[in-house]
Amino acid sequence: MRRVVVRGMFARKLRLTLTALAIVLGVTFVTGTLVLTDTLNKTFDSIVGTAYAHVSFEIRGATTLKGVGATSPDSTATRGTIPASILGSVRRLPGVAFAYGSVSGYAQFIARNGSSIGNGRALGYSFDPNPQLSSLRLVEGRAPTTANAVVMDRSTADKYRFKAGDHVRVLLPGAPQTFTITGIVTFGNDNSLAGATLAGFYLPTAQRLFDSAGRYDAIYVLAAPGSDDVALQRAITRVLPPGIQVVSGQAIQSDLKQTIQNALSFLSDALLVFAFIALFVGAFTIANTFSITIGQRTRELALLRLVGASRRQVFGSVLGEAALTGLIAAAVGLGLGVLAALGLRALLGAFGIVLPSSSLVFEARTPIVALAVGVGVTVLAAVFPARRAVRIPPVAALGDRTGEAAASTGRRLITGMALTLVGIVLVAAGVAKPAIAYVGIGALALFLATAILSPVIAAPLAGSLGRPLARLLGTAGRLGRQNSMRNPRRTAQTAGALTIGLALVSAVAVLGASLSATAKQEVDSAVNADYVISGSGGGGISHTLPAIIARLPFVTATTAVYGGQFDFEDSLSHLGAVSTTGLDRTVNLHITHGSAAPALAAGELLIDSTTAADKHLHVGSVVGVTFARTGSTTIRIGGIYKPNPLAGSYIVGASYFLAHFDHPLVGAVLFSVRDRAPGVAAVLDRAKATYPNLQIQTRAQFQASQQNSVNQLLGLIYVLLALAVIVALIGIVNTLLLSVFERTREIGLLRAVGMRRRQVRTMIRSEAVIVATFGALVGIVVGGALGVALSSALRTSGITTISVPVTSLIAFLVVAALLGLGAATWPARRAAGLDVLGAIATE
């Protein structure tokens, strides 16, 4: 039987190659994702390893916030600082070889051409000249020992042609300053820290720049050789005041690695979802190919049964073929996956997700997963066709071809309708509640219902879709139309893969359009300011900026926006803060109860109405909050506003915020100007020259950039979903080839009675276009509806406006039809190239 399987595969190698292609693509994606995340994991692990290579202990502020792990790396946002006096007492402890107090903060180099370097990934720190403890190596020049000295990472120095002795301008939490580069450093053996720029200052300078005079962010301790770590940790603990903790370097390393792994597993999960969508679509293609080939091999399989193959042997032969196909495809996909890892990194980079580059890591798990997935999906997809193969009676080898028993349309209709009803009820319940899980399960039911019902509607729908083609293209078009109608199950199954792909694309399109419309509407309703300043790529805004803006003659109102984390009623939440003067001219909070500016000025808290309703709070309620630096306190609720994602759920006044957070960065500055004030642009250009990391946008530009970020994400998802659509198209090519093969005799006959080659091609192409349009149409309708349901169910999570991008959806349909036309190229050429006499002689 093994021989029958292998020989059969060789005889059908073309169609199996096409089938395998679907799996190859899916496995490639899976492998690429795994290799990429493993590589990133390794990269970050080695960074952490380097950073803490010599650190025996770290002393730092303990966090009092819930939801922040004892060793969470998010130190500046959630931890207090340490008084400098502690360093002395730690140094005096026996067993301490060396201890160094460090501070860090935002410091961004400006290139010679005036642009900022490393937007969003610019790190400033106090440079520790002692090589015993520091992970930074001075490779050129000397350590900074004066107020205007800085050391630069080698990567930046090489790329922007800086060397020791040069001057460089640096953006800081305060005003920008010019420094002299005294030396070049590396991070361990790397030229930079995972692509971030490094600016190292003399400790007292760093303390001044980062607003930490007399304090440290952390103290790093190197234990003397041979000292007892446990005893030393206990000794250090004894000299620490309450609120300060000591953690071993080992513990921090493993926690940091864990945190990074968690963050990366989110990335790999997200990518794997798309890989599995492609595989799911691929499974459709495989199931379709196998059922068609089994139909064509009916007599051969019956003959096997006749000469004594058991049902199990026939079943096994089909599954064996599938397993072998899957195995070969998975092996190819595994190889291509390594290339895909590079491609994925480039793709994410193109969409603004920059990941550090290093040599690829190939874990043992990767090939195991890839092979299991490839073989598993192929075999599972072949189970249903294999069951049909088993039902072929041996007597089918003797007589005429016994047509496959058509499943009763009535039962199909009833099952499909019932499932549709269940799906609709679930989706409706999900929208009403709103609960996204119900919508998801409902969507699954609807997908299944579509798959069950589409053979029923395939013939009539394909018929009406094909009518204009038939009219336009004459006989060839008419035959193509009839071919698309003659085996509804095959048409539906072929189109099914495309249906799923386009349903997902359409659902995402609706969701994206709604998100985009919501973003526009949020800005419309929340922002009154004429201009919005934000740090590009998450870079900081100097805290001197709001005052500078406010002093400009044409500015009528300025609002600085801050953000940080706090515990609200014992759960970690995001707290926003705004300066209160002239607030109503820059921000519109849509207060429903209480007041905005007066309440904020009085040190009260504003919350949105959803939170108020959830937690049964109202104006005048007093709630418990906790800050990392200042600990627990209570605050009165002074106002309630309509929910707006731009504003977040909790807002306090800027002065209250600054009293509870250490050196926070300004998140954004909003300001309004006098009507037709002259010279605004010139002044803003000058500001931009001083602070090249800033984005100064008009309200309309800000709105566009908010929408743009949604569109960018949408673009990324489209690219990832494109894979599923490609797999679906491979399925169409495959089915058409099989149909051409099956109708060899018929096509020969048509040619013999005078059909020209061109007409044969037209006939095949029309069929392809009809099948593709059918699949796309069903997908777009189902997906579009699900997109609306999904958007509606997300209304409490921030989608307030639902928008259906009709133009995009129509464009999808047209593109699908064109892709169908493209998919027909090869099968059409094959059909047209058939030798007339040979074709007629075919049994």
Add this chain to the structure above:
Amino acid sequence: MCVALQLASEHGGRVIGAAPTNGVPAARAHALVKVYGRGQASVRALDGVDVEFERGRFTAVMGPSGSGKSTLMHCLAGLDAPTEGSAFVGDHELSQLDDQALTRLRRDQIGFVFQAFNLIPTLSAAENITLPIDLAGGRLDRGWFDQLTESLGIADRLSHRPSELSGGQQQRVACARALISHPELVFADEPTGNLDSTASAGLLGFLRAAVADHGQSIVMVTHDPSTAAYADRVVFLADGRLVDELSAPTAEAVLERMKQLAS
């Protein structure tokens, strides 16, 4: 007959149930009825057929098309279930066997040769011949294989695919496959239907010799009197009933009977 028994005991180790005895016919039908369809549209393809096919003999089943001869063969080979009555191969009543047992019966005790599409196109001639043994996971009797392929004149064509063989050669490969596992019984359904007269004569001569030399039991369905003349015995079917039979037939005698039946 003696040679046949000897061969059977040497090579027939995979037969199911008790070893067949001389008294039991190779196959028999008892009051066999087969009705296709229901109500008005029903067709009585077999209408109470009682027939025995003796061991070690070559029996031809004749009849005009629609007489039920193919249905009779299908029922006797366990390919189709009779509506009433019972069919036996050796001691085994086919209705008592499940699909697995029937499959094993076909594999080990029945050989098939039919009009067309006898071979798996992707396998070579040799692989087609040994297919039943391979499916059973058994060991090939090399001597028997060589003997069969020699006497069929296909020994030099064994590595060829069916598409590279002539119709006659394909049919001889099918014969070799039918005989390779020493079946209790060979069913041949219009085996010469697609062959020219020379090839037909060669094939029928071989079947004849298999009966004479090895005591093989063969049941052949045909509508051609000259083909039927190769058999030891001819049974005639008409309208689903056994209407006549003839021993040691000649083509003329068979044709004469057919004419009588038609009138």
